[in-house]
Amino acid sequence: MNLHESEKIGGILSARGYVATENEENADVIVFNTCCIRENAEDRAEGNIGALKKLKAKNRDLIIAVGGCMTQQKDFAEKLHKTFPFVDIIFGTHNLENFGTLFDRKLSQKKSVIEVLPKEETIVEGTPKFRTSYPNAWVNITYGCNNFCTYCIVPYVRGRERSRKLEDIVSECKELIAEGYKEITLLGQNVNSYGNDLENVDFATLITEISKIEGKFRLRFMTNHPKDLTEKLVKAIAESDKTCRSVHLPVQAGANRILKLMNRKYTREDYFQKVEILRKYIPDVAITTDIMVGFPTETEEDFLDTVDLVKRVGFSGAFTFIYSKRKGTPAEKMDGQIDEQISKDRIMRLIDLQNNTNREQSKEYLNKTVEILCEDFDEKKKMYLGRDTYGRMAYFKSDKNLIGEFVNVKITKTGGISLLGEIV
Ligand code: 5AD
Numbered sequence: 001m002n003l004h005e006s007e008k009i010g011g012i013l014s015a016r017g018y019v020a021t022e023n024e025e026n027a028d029v030i031v032f033n034t035c036c037i038r039e040n041a042e043d044r045a046e047g048n049i050g051a052l053k054k055l056k057a058k059n060r061d062l063i064i065a066v067g068g069c070m071t072q073q074k075d076f077a078e079k080l081h082k083t084f085p086f087v088d089i090i091f092g093t094h095n096l097e098n099f100g101t102l103f104d105r106k107l108s109q110k111k112s113v114i115e116v117l118p119k120e121e122t123i124v125e126g127t128p129k130f131r132t133s134y135p136n137a138w139v140n141i142t143y144g145c146n147n148f149c150t151y152c153i154v155p156y157v158r159g160r161e162r163s164r165k166l167e168d169i170v171s172e173c174k175e176l177i178a179e180g181y182k183e184i185t186l187l188g189q190n191v192n193s194y195g196n197d198l199e200n201v202d203f204a205t206l207i208t209e210i211s212k213i214e215g216k217f218r219l220r221f222m223t224n225h226p227k228d229l230t231e232k233l234v235k236a237i238a239e240s241d242k243t244c245r246s247v248h249l250p251v252q253a254g255a256n257r258i259l260k261l262m263n264r265k266y267t268r269e270d271y272f273q274k275v276e277i278l279r280k281y282i283p284d285v286a287i288t289t290d291i292m293v294g295f296p297t298e299t300e301e302d303f304l305d306t307v308d309l310v311k312r313v314g315f316s317g318a319f320t321f322i323y324s325k326r327k328g329t330p331a332e333k334m335d336g337q338i339d340e341q342i343s344k345d346r347i348m349r350l351i352d353l354q355n356n357t358n359r360e361q362s363k364e365y366l367n368k369t370v371e372i373l374c375e376d377f378d379e380k381k382k383m384y385l386g387r388d389t390y391g392r393m394a395y396f397k398s399d400k401n402l403i404g405e406f407v408n409v410k411i412t413k414t415g416g417i418s419l420l421g422e423i424v
């Protein structure tokens with residue numbers, strides 16, 4: 001999500017004649033697109049902004065801008081301006097698409113431009129994009145979130161859920177395929193509720209419509225909410241020859257008591273049922289997840305419920321997080337905040353468990369041939385890499401640049417999560 005927003009900021013600057021540079025010493029403009037979902041992301045952003053003070057002192061013409069969801073938090077922009085007065089532009093998530101106007105205003109005045117809108121705007125179409133992830137292209141389908149999970153800051157900094165029109169999404173996808181992109185990843189805080197604010201469309205319809213676009217490409221989407229994953233949608237995924245056989249279904253926790261406190265609106269039993277539906281229609285589906293440990297009041301027993309759920313589902317991958325207290329969320333006020341050491345111990349046990357599962361799953365790949373979309377070249381390994389339909393990463397050698405091509409790779413070695421193979 002943030003990455004694609006950076007592509008939009010890049011697009012707005014490209015349209016003004018700026019080109020990208022790897023070296024900040026050479027830069028005329030530096031934009032921070034921040035995230036505040038967890039405290040460490042926020043700390044890192046502040047550290048990086050602070051580190052630019054010297055550069056700004058050396059180069060007075062350098063324009064430094066800070067946007068994203070960190071600045072969108074209540075009273076944050078003023079605080080940021082006081083701490084880092086050398087920052088030229090401060091904007092939020094709600095006016096990201098208007099960054100160009102703020103930038104132009106800054107060019108014509110000495111004073112800093114600070115504009116963070118209190119409320120989300122209607123969707124703006126047609127923002128230029130400086131895409132950086134060929135052969136994949138990110139496509140927003142919804143903005144904002146209505147779920148209000150009690151730990152999460154997203155609904156406060158990104159506003160209510162808004163869906164882009166189906167025609168706009170499909171025509172963007174058509175253009176991208178015509179331009180040569182080989183993979184489209186649809187983005188939304190909860191893509192499953194796409195269309196709730198529109199008439200006669202839902203996410204299943206969108207998948208079906210995008211799948212009709214001619215040409216060979218892959219369709220992915222993230223992220224999903226278990227409560228909104230319907231049988232109709234799973235059927236649409238199963239019937240689409242473009243949609244990858246992998247679904248990211250964040251579970252967050254395995255204990256019903258914690259799920260309730262999190263306001264996730266499903267139980268562990270409901271979650272198992274969703275997994276069953278997925279496997280009924282897409283027997284080989286790879287399910288990945290997000291899991292949080294150390295949510296307020298989480299006991300060892302609750303954590304063991306999470307461990308049990310992870311074992312039972314057999315995830316193909318899991319992003320694990322230690323609960324991070326976010327200002328203004330209901331969980332911030334909850335009694336029973338968990339000691340960091342306990343959370344660290346729990347997350348390590350969870351990571352070990354998932355690593356073992358990944359190693360076991362990788363073994364099944366040995367000597368098999370898989371279709372990989374070549375995505376990148378690893379300079380250190382001197383190998384190309386890409387993923388199969390299940391999202392599993394494979395590395396392989398080639399003398400020819402294969403980025404953007406589908407290749408058949410025979411897996412010759414399996415270690416941890418990624419695979420090693422040769423083109424056949
Ligand atoms: N603390 C830790 N992890 C969080 N996430 C969201 N909010 C928090 C928080 N306050 C995690 C969730 C979500 C993922 C994108 O980030 O697991 O699915």
Ligand code: SF4
Binds near residue numbers: 148149152154225
């Ligand atoms: Fe946050 Fe929950 Fe919305 Fe995801 S669904 S963005 S975790 S509030």
